[in-house]
Amino acid sequence: MEAQDVEFVSRVVAEGFFYSLEHVVGKSRLGCMGWALRTSRLGTAECFVDKVCVATEYRGRGIGKALVERAETAARERGCTCKISLLFLHLLAYGHEMPQKHVQYSCTLHLLGALVAFARGRITPLRKSGTPGTEPGPLQIRNMEEQDVDFVGRMLVETFSDKFEHAVGKSRMEGAVQQNTKMYGRSKDVWHRYLVAVYEGRPAGVMALKFHGETTEVDFQCGEACSYLGCCGTCGLFWLGAYTENVNIRAGQCYLDHIGVDADFRGKGIGKILLDRADFEARQRECKSIFLWVKQSNRAVRLYERQGYVVTHPFGGCFARCTTGSSEWYNMEKQL
Numbered sequence: 001m002e003a004q005d006v007e008f009v010s011r012v013v014a015e016g017f018f019y020s021l022e023h024v025v026g027k028s029r030l031g032c033m034g035w036a037l038r039t040s041r042l043g044t045a046e047c048f049v050d051k052v053c054v055a056t057e058y059r060g061r062g063i064g065k066a067l068v069e070r071a072e073t074a075a076r077e078r079g080c081t082c083k084i085s086l087l088f089l090h091l092l093a094y095g096h097e098m099p100q101k102h103v104q105y106s107c108t109l110h111l112l113g114a115l116v117a118f119a120r121g122r123i124t125p126l127r128k129s130g131t132p133g134t135e136p137g138p139l140q141i142r143n144m145e146e147q148d149v150d151f152v153g154r155m156l157v158e159t160f161s162d163k164f165e166h167a168v169g170k171s172r173m174e175g176a177v178q179q180n181t182k183m184y185g186r187s188k189d190v191w192h193r194y195l196v197a198v199y200e201g202r203p204a205g206v207m208a209l210k211f212h213g214e215t216t217e218v219d220f221q222c223g224e225a226c227s228y229l230g231c232c233g234t235c236g237l238f239w240l241g242a243y244t245e246n247v248n249i250r251a252g253q254c255y256l257d258h259i260g261v262d263a264d265f266r267g268k269g270i271g272k273i274l275l276d277r278a279d280f281e282a283r284q285r286e287c288k289s290i291f292l293w294v295k296q297s298n299r300a301v302r303l304y305e306r307q308g309y310v311v312t313h314p315f316g317g318c319f320a321r322c323t324t325g326s327s328e329w330y331n332m333e334k335q336l
Helices: 003-014 063-077 089-093 100-105 111-119 146-159 161-168 170-186 188-193 222-244 270-284 300-306 318-324
Strands: 021-025 028-039 045-054 082-084 123-125 139-143 194-199 202-211 253-261 289-295 310-316 328-335
Touching (some): 161 318, 253 270, 289 300, 310 318
Antiparallel strands (some): 289 328, 310 328
16 A cells, blocks of 8 residues: 555545555555454464445456455465455354355455454365365365266256257257267367366266367267258258367367356356366466457356456357357457
């Protein structure tokens, strides 16, 4: 915080949030946060997050999340292993315990509430900077295995049901699942691209990544497809693949080919963790960016924006409409 920030900090405090460290993008001050360090009775360093605030006109853009992540980064750099629980004052005043998931992810707090929580020892571990989806807990992410073939085959059809229905027809959707399952069952050369999210022992989501120079594709067989989909359905599926697989992946780029979460497991943050894992895998390959294609009307656009993706350009047209059912697409990219 500098002298020039005093007026800004005073204003956001008056709006109902609190004060101190600046977060600047260009020349616009968007939010601020205060934090401090202390040594625990066990001799370990702990980070105390005082206040987090975002200017009213910039809320809903992930700035609060960025500030909290900045505090975590600073804490790790200083050898901290845990951070203060973020509890609201009125919950403490009435003696209520906030559920663990809220304790861990809340990003606003009242100073007195934080002090009481700190005195009571309600501290939560900082998220480790290791591989997303490998930490102890109900959610694990691993490479695709033979036992996942049925799930992956059905999941991809259900996730992209609008495209498959356009390609093969509504009456042939179950045939598309069966054809997809057969195809992935024998396409073991591409299993390494697929990551499966497992929640409490059950497959819950799937994601596929492609990198520059990879040429191996799934083993699509027209004769087999015809037995499940008929000639018209097979033609539609062939042209759908011809369009969606025609992606130019440059050196230093990762392409997020597929991502989907089973309807029974949505709302548990699985999509976000899969995206975090995609970032991790791309960085492991020394990629500088990761990109994806998404329909402009897809609600997932908001999730991608929260994860740091930006629309680089819209695309589509007549051929896209004929093959996928939609002529309006976005290319979204995230710098790593």
